[in-house]
Amino acid sequence: MHFVTDKLWFPNPKEATEDGLLAIGGDLSVERLLFAYHSGIFPWFEDDQPILWWSPDPRMVLFPENFKVSKSLRKTLNSEKFKITFNQNFEEVIKNCATVLRKGQAGTWITAEMQNTYIALHKAGHAISVEVWKNDKLVGGLYGVDLSQKKVFCGESMFSLVSDASKVAFFYLSEYVKLKNYKFIDCQIYNAHLESLGAEEIERDTFLAILNQETAPESSAD
Structure with a gap:
């Protein structure tokens, strides 16, 4: 220790x-x-x-190309009943992640100090949020730390006030990092819900090796 x-x-x-x-x-x-x-x-x-x-x-990660879209989730995505935004209301997302209780959870680890720190990270450009809206009301979302130089997104927490809202947020995050050629989304520790969406456990040595792999710089247009 x-x-x-x-x-x-x-x-x-x-x-x-x-x-x-x-x-x-x-x-x-x-x-x-x-x-x-x-x-x-x-x-x-x-x-x-x-x-x-x-x-x-081991470490839980999602390789974005492995995201599993169930028939019910596909139906939800096709229904277009949700509006998706990025970085439109980071503070409300993290507040909801801290206060919306989950099954089997009595409290939260997202303390006031933690919230203030990640809000500062967001303002510095190192943390992003995904918001899910229904009828102009925030009903789901997630946030995490964006290691853009390493091509890794570190997921922190997500919340849902209506069915499938957090799954939709996670889907759009996976599409976002896929377009940016990110290596994986770090999900940290085992979670059965995330496993059902395609996340998997890998050995820590493998995780660190991929995390520290050199990535080619993005080319800029002339």
Whole structure:
């Protein structure tokens, strides 16, 4: 177990405990969060806990070309009953992710401090949101950290107020990263719902190897 101080540093992600816990402490500055995500590390803790940093093995990811569209989801997508936007209301998305309860969940790990930090990340251009609207009301969405240089999107949380809204948000995110030739969406830890949509577990070594693969720079038009 490692303890992080004010120094902008993390141990090797492979040194995490069996349950994936890597380090304790530090802060939630934009600089530290970006350093963590670029290293394959993410924060996850509750209000009554210190800041906890994780690097689980295995790691849940979605390769965008593997997104599974069920017949019912295809019907929803074809119905065009939802309007989809990007980065139109990041703060409301993260607020809903923190407050909309999920089955079997008593509270939230998206504390007020976490919300403020990711909003700062968004304002700095490093976090994006996908919004799902129905009759001009926000009914679903997701947010996460965009590692554009590494061609990786780190999904953080999503919410749904009506059936299929979060699935629709995830579908459009997968289409977005596919168009940008991203390697994968990092889903962090196993989730049966995400598995049903095509996400899978890979070994941490594989995750880190893909994360750190060099990518060719995007060419600009003359």
